[in-house]
Amino acid sequence: MSNNSHTTVMNKGDSNIDLAKESLTALLDDRRVPDSVRNVLQEDYQQLRIMLDKLENGHLHIAVFGRVSVGKSSVLNALLGKDAFSVSILHGETKTEGIEEWQEVDAGGVYLIDTPGINEIDGEERERLAHEVANRSDLLLFVVDSDLTDVELSALKTVAATNRPIILVVNKSDQYNEKEVLQLRTIIRKRVTGLIAPENIVFTAASPSQQTVIMVDDEGNETETIRQRPVDIINLKSRLWDIIEAEGKTLSALNASLFAGSLSEQLGEKLLSARKQVGEDTIHMYCIGKGIAVALNPVPVADLLAAAAIDVSMVIHLSRIYGLPMSKSEAGELIKTIAAQMLVLYATFWAIHLASSALKIGTVGFSTIVTGVAQGAVAWYSTLVVGRVAEDYLAKGKSWGETGPKLTVQNILDSLDRDSIMSEAKEEIVAYLKTSKKPKKS
Ligand SMILES: Nc1nc2c(ncn2[C@@H]2O[C@H](COP(=O)(O)OP(=O)(O)O)[C@@H](O)[C@H]2O)c(=O)[nH]1
Ligand SMILES: [Mg+2]
Incomplete structure (x- = not known):
C-alpha cells in the first residue's frame, strides 16, 4: 500500500x-x-x-x-x-x-x-x-x-x-x-x-545466406553472380x-x-531448509555446551538446573532463526511439554540417567570423569531431542499441527539413533576435555 x-x-x-x-x-x-x-x-x-x-x-x-x-x-x-x-x-x-x-x-x-x-x-x-x-x-x-x-x-x-x-x-x-x-x-x-x-x-x-545465380546467355555461356538476400526482421x-x-x-x-x-x-521452502541448516548448527553448539557443562559439574541437581538454562537459551535462539521469537517463559513452557513427553516415552532411560546422576555424588577422581562423560552424553542427547522437537514445532509456525506433542516427540525419537549419537557425543566431549580445561560458555 x-x-x-x-x-x-x-x-x-x-x-x-x-x-x-x-x-x-x-x-x-x-x-x-x-x-x-x-x-x-x-x-x-x-x-x-x-x-x-x-x-x-x-x-x-x-x-x-x-x-x-x-x-x-x-x-x-x-x-x-x-x-x-x-x-x-x-x-x-x-x-x-x-x-x-x-x-x-x-x-x-x-x-x-x-x-x-x-x-x-x-x-x-x-x-x-x-x-x-x-x-x-x-x-x-x-x-x-x-x-x-x-x-x-x-x-x-x-x-x-x-x-x-x-x-x-x-x-x-x-x-x-x-x-x-x-x-x-x-x-x-x-x-x-x-x-x-x-x-x-x-x-x-536475420542473416540470410547468399544466393548463387547462374545465368546462361544465348550462346550458352554461364555467368555466376552472387546475390545477397535481404534481411527480413x-x-x-x-x-x-x-x-x-x-x-x-x-x-x-x-x-x-x-x-x-x-x-x-x-523462498518459503528454501527458507525452511536454510533455517534447518542454521538450526542444526545451533543445536549442535548447544549440545556440546551442555554435554561439557554436565560432564564437568559434579553436583547432579546443579546439572539439571544448568541443563535447563542451556535448553531455554537454545530454544530462544532457535525461535529467532525461525522468525518466531519466544520469551524465556514461553521457551520454558515448551521445554516442559517436550520433557513431559520424553519422560513418558523413555521412562526407563531417564530413570537410569537419574540413578547414575545420584551415583555421581561422592565419587571422585577418574570415575567422576567417566560418569561425567556418560552423563554429558545423556545431556547432549536430551538437548538434541529438545532442539529437534522445538524446531519441528517452530517450522509448523509455533504449533504441534495435527500430529500433537506426543507423536511429534515420538517421531523425533524414532528418527534418532540414540546409541550412535551418544557414542559420538562421548567422543566429542572427551576430545574437548583433553584440549581445554574449561567448558565453553554458550
Ligand atoms: N540462412 C540463414 N542463416 C542464418 C540466419 N540467421 C542466422 N543464420 C546462420 O546460422 C548460424 C548460427 O547463427 P547464430 O546467430 O550464431 O545462432 P545461435 O546459436 O542461435 O545464436 C550462423 O552461421 C548464421 O549465419 C538466417 O536468417 N538465414
Ligand atoms: Mg548465439
Missing part, C-alpha cells in the same frame, strides 16, 4: 508496478528472516534486488531462447542493426549471456539479452536454464529455424508455464520458398496451439514495438510479480 501522495493519476501499469515493488520489498525486508538464514540464501536475495532495481528504473528485458544455431544471436543483431553478439556456424558460439540496450525504442530502457543454446545439455539442465532465462526476462523470443523438434516443444512448454509473454520467431525463412513458408506456418501454428497466439508467430531472416520489430507500446512497463511489472510470487513460494 502506498501512503505517499501521488499527484498524477495512476494508470493500471503504474499500480501494477507499485504492487510488484511492494511484494519484492516485502520479501527483501522481511524482518523475520535473520541474517544467519539470509547468508545461506544470498543468491536469491541478490536476484530480488536486481529485479527491484530493474522495476525502479523501468527497464524491460527481452531475451532469446532456443536451440543452438537457430540464429538467436543473429536475430538480436538484426534488431539492433549491428553485430553486438557473436555469431558462428560452429555450434554453441554463445557461451554466456550478453545484454545490449535496444536504442531504437524511444522510451529507452529496453534491453536485449542473448543466451546460450539449449540442445546439448540434458533435460534437467535445460529446465533449469529455461526457468532462469524466463525469470529474468519480461518477454521471450523463442527462436526456431524449422518445425519444432520434441526438445524444442518441451522447452517451449517449460517457458510457457512461467506465464511470460512469448514470441515464436521462425528464423532462416530465406531457406524456404513462399509456398513452404505458408506450409510451415500452418504446421507450427497447429503444433503450438494453446501455447502461442497466432499473431505471436513471426518469420524472420521488420515483422518481428513491429510486433515487438506493438507489444512494448501497449504493455511496456506493465510487462516488467507482470514479470516482477510473477517472479516475486514464485520466489516467495520457493
